[in-house]
Amino acid sequence: xxxxxxxxxxxxxxxxxxxxxxxxxxxxxxxxxxxxxxxxxxxxxxxxxxxxxxxxxxxxxxxxxxxxxxxxxxxxxxxxxxxxxxxxxxxxxxxxxxxxxxxxxxxxxxxxxxxxxxxxxxxxxxxxxxxxxxxxxxxxxxxxxxxxxxxxxxxxxxxxxxxxxxxxxxxxxxxxxxxxxxxxxxxxxxxxxxxxxxxxxxxxxxxxxxxxxxxxxxxxxxxxxxxxxxxxxxxxxxxxxxxxxxxxxxxxxxxxxxxxx
Numbered sequence: 001x002x003x004x005x006x007x008x009x010x011x012x013x014x015x016x017x018x019x020x021x022x023x024x025x026x027x028x029x030x031x032x033x034x035x036x037x038x039x040x041x042x043x044x045x046x047x048x049x050x051x052x053x054x055x056x057x058x059x060x061x062x063x064x065x066x067x068x069x070x071x072x073x074x075x076x077x078x079x080x081x082x083x084x085x086x087x088x089x090x091x092x093x094x095x096x097x098x099x100x101x102x103x104x105x106x107x108x109x110x111x112x113x114x115x116x117x118x119x120x121x122x123x124x125x126x127x128x129x130x131x132x133x134x135x136x137x138x139x140x141x142x143x144x145x146x147x148x149x150x151x152x153x154x155x156x157x158x159x160x161x162x163x164x165x166x167x168x169x170x171x172x173x174x175x176x177x178x179x180x181x182x183x184x185x186x187x188x189x190x191x192x193x194x195x196x197x198x199x200x201x202x203x204x205x206x207x208x209x210x211x212x213x214x215x216x217x218x219x220x221x222x223x224x225x226x227x228x229x230x231x232x233x234x235x236x237x238x239x240x241x242x243x244x245x246x247x248x249x250x251x252x253x254x255x256x257x258x259x260x261x
Contacts, residue, residue, distance in 0.1 A: 002035075002124040004117065005184060006146040009153060010169070011162035012133035015189040018224060018234070019152040020130040021048045022244070025085040025235035026251030032125040034087035035074065037113070039096070039138045045130040046091035048228045050077035053093040061095040064112045064141070065102055070120045083236045088124075100137045109137065110177055114145035126254075135169055143173045148184035152218075155188055155201035187250065189218040216250040219243055 007020045017040070024036045038045040038060060043053035053059075058073035074090045103109045117127060129142040143149070149170055153159045167183065174181045186209055192198055206213050218224075221243030224234040235244045 002033075002121045002127050003148070004121070004127040004129065004146045006129045006131050006139075006142045006149045007152060008131040008139065008142065008149050008166065009151050009162060010133060010135060010166050011153075011159060014133075014154055014159065014162075015152045015218070016133065017044045017048060017130055018228075019150070019187060019189060019218070019247075020045050020128050021233040022224070022235050022247035023150075023251060023254070024049070024087045024126075024128050025080065025233035026247045027126050027254065028080070028085045028087040029235060029239075029248060030251055030255065032251070032255065033123065035070075035090065035120065035124045035127045036087055037090045037117075037127060037129045037142075038092035039113070039129055039142050040092060040132040041094055041097040041138075042132075043092045043094070043096075044228070046089060046093070047231055048233060049087070049089045049091075050079045050231045051075050051089050051091045053091055056091050056093055059095060060090050060092050060113075061099050063090065063116045064096075064099050065106070066112075066116075070116050079232065080236060085233070085236050096138065103137050103141075110140050110144045113141040114178075117145055140173070140177075143170070143181060144178045146178070147180045148182050150184050150187060152187045152189045154190050155198040155205070157197075157201060160201065160204075183212060185212045185214045187214050187216070187218065190220045191217045192220050214250065214253060216246060216253050218246045218250070221246075 024034045027034045046053045058068045062068045074088045080086045131139045131142045223238045223241035224243035227234040227237035
């Protein structure tokens with residue numbers, strides 16, 4: 001049975017999608033079976049995995065409203081498979097923006113994704129959900145489907161305020177909708193050790209959250225930033241780049257921590 005993780009942060013621009021696609025590719029590279037679920041109407045994780053969001057015959061929107069199954073909607077990008085990082089993608093596009101209005105009228109509106117994923121959980125070691133940067137019904141579906149939340153964050157003081165808000169959200173969802181949900185860990189991203197402030201915030205995180213701060217640190221890296229324009233995760237685009245190597249190390253850490261099926 002797979003472990004299901006949300007990659008979430010209510011603050012935008014912190015590298016959620018970069019984390020999701022590169023963690024998926026890193027896990028696939030080390031032999032894990034992975035499904036990536038894109039819950040953001042912008043569809044960046046879809047495009048960054050080599051799937052054209054504009055030509056999707058079915059998307060996560062169709063899965064949420066119940067017109068198709070996950071198995072019918074998902075895609076397996078050939079470029080990723082050829083690179084030895086093949087994972088499945090349940091893609092998203094602008095149709096998903098209208099899903100919230102329709103979901104309000106449906107039964108178990110917060111658990112539509114959880115119920116849909118139940119049919120394929122045995123097929124994967126990891127299911128990773130890329131959430132939009134807001135506490136919406138789409139994010140709530142992700143949180144209700146997951147056992148844990150991985151929080152990518154920059155080591156800046158404003159990020160600490162956003163982390164407090166997200167922690168409270170996780171507690172509320174845990175108490176009212178999903179007793180399995182917990183904060184798995186904080187991933188420091190876009191990190192530059194030369195900046196004193198970032199090092200101070202990093203130390204503060206480790207003091208407060210202890211082993212819930214992942215050992216792996218993702219450095220600020222140009223190759224990771226370039227990769228989406230080629231429709232590839234950085235791990236595939238340039239596997240030797242420092243950022244890509246860091247994500248492969250993060251995948252190993254996930255497995256070593258026992259966070260697999």
